Amino acid sequence: MTVWTGNEGHHEIFEAIAARYIEENPELVSSVSFESLPAATYVDALTTQIAGGEAPDIAWLMESYAAQFVDSGVFADLTPTFSETEGYEFDDLIPGAIELWSRDGNLYGYPFSNSPFGVYVNLDLIAEAGQENPRDLIASGDWTYDELMAAAAAVSSTTDAAGFLPHDDPYTNWNGALGQMWLAWGAAPWSADGSECQFTDPEVVEFFDWFHTQVYEVGAIPLPGEEFDFASGQAGFMMSQLSMSTGLGDDFEWDFVPLPAGPAGQVSVVGQGGVGVVAQSDHPEVAADFLAYFTNPESTRLLAQFFPPPRTSLLTTETLADAAPALSAEQLQSTVIDQSVEAVTKAGHPQMSQINDPIRVRLDSLWTPEGDAASVLAQVCTDIDPIISGN
């Protein structure tokens, strides 16, 4: 049996779980191999291998492609196997965490990593810029995106560093960078079933207009083509997840705080990594049985060394301390655990592969000082309507 993942560093724990499964089920499987692929080209590689008839039995997938893979039938239904597996504790799964991977009450993928987004803060830089500590703003109820951008602009204007870095490059990966943020505007760029373009909705236009202003007028966010690295102390703030904490040393003082509030209030957002059984694989039934073992409460406790689990019973500071030893108990509780339970999963579209490029190309005309969000987003809908309307 072959399992594909995007991270080689996790193999030791994967293989330990697999070894136990093989020992307990020698009649089902003789070996499990885990193969790592670069995350940036993971979906391309997965598609290529499926096209070449070399589909893995189980594949890892990020949340932005979950809807597409579930809707198109790439992943097999896991519900019969999971519900029949003794001790699986299906009800322990956080409902909001599995929603993206479910259709009509059936589960097609398991979000083994359920990691909330937060904001990393370079405390040295904000002190140098004379800005208030975000923890104080949270305490006073003033932790908003506008306050964040004001502080970021101060950092940018008074130091050599950038102000605020989104989670990804907003100019080439619009959904990966902005999808966490626009939810705080109440914005939904497409309808729930993905068939209707809503980029022209007032909330969406307001969000993109606001972001454009932060880039070109406020100066809080780097311009297109500028390169900065938070871990090297080159930015005041960066939106990311708890896994980034492992790459931060003690070169500067930092904190990890919850997402700020937007016009629609504070919306906690999680990014997910899920696993599913590839329906076209050679051993889908055995793969589903292995996946049930791989994601049962006992295995999930082991996986929690790396990934925030989607199980309520395991969302504790003790469990997560292994995943992010650099984070304090307060940071884990306030920024990870408290946000996880009620969080919304970052949106993906059932035809993300088809709409990603046309939207990126059209948004390029927004990323100029004169860019006008309303007219550009209207063009976005004109471009993608023919693609999504038949959905």
Add this chain to the structure above:
Amino acid sequence: MISAVTGRRREGPAPSGSSRRLRRIDHAVGLAFVAPVIIGVLGLGLVPFGYVIWYAFHDWNPLVGTFTWVGSANFSQLMGDSTVWASLGVTLAFALMLMVLNVTLAMVLALLLVQKLPGTTTFRAFFFSPVVVSTVAWVLIWNFLVASNGGINGVLSMLGIMGPNWLRDPDWALVTLVVIQVFKGVGMNMILFIAALQNVPADVKEAARIDGASPRRVLTSITLPLMTPTVLLVTMITLISAMDVFAPIQILTQGGPGRSTTVISYLLYRTAFVQQDFGYASAIGVLLFCVVLVMAALQWGTRKRWVHDEV
């Protein structure tokens, strides 16, 4: 062909059994030497290309598992797809700029570095070294250099010049990619030109000088004409490789801003591996093959007019 060979053989003494055996061994050894190339061309070139043509007549989404015969629908879509034709224009602009800059710079460098002067070996190594550097590493280094707050703009800033946003300005992005590619590949063409220069017979040049030809006249009337077979080779190789450029675009611009750097090979990649429309991407692949074939044929067809010793 076989009878002609046999006919010539009949003029001499009949081959003995041992010489026939030696000839068969010669043929077998020769075949063994070329077999890897033949197998490679067939297995990795012609057979896959046959599949691509077959796929181009299908609607194929491997994720969903659909593979349906659609006849010429993909080619009909191709004809009316403005994105494809715009990409073709970008591709031609990229390839022509790259070929002209690369060949010109390589020739200038070769003419300078063929001289027997101190330090020429070091300079040859300097200009050739990017050829052996991994393309990805080369492009990543340039990514830092051409960032809008990167090394090049930093130097320009010290000189009081505000550099452009090299990769995010539609007017500069394609030119920037061309320059990055030129510096990556110019060393190889320079070496080929140096070899060609060294093969120009010294006595012919000497005779021209004795006849009173100036150094410039020797260059334009003797040296360059005798190098034209190499120039033909270099321009063809450079043009064909420019038509399927991929890595710098994937790493630096992802085809943007807008579609200003979306060359057709990159559009093909996005259509197949990102949009999972393998049938349509195959049709784009067939179009790319036809375009490269036409351009190579044009170069080959016009060689008699400008390549020395061609008849």
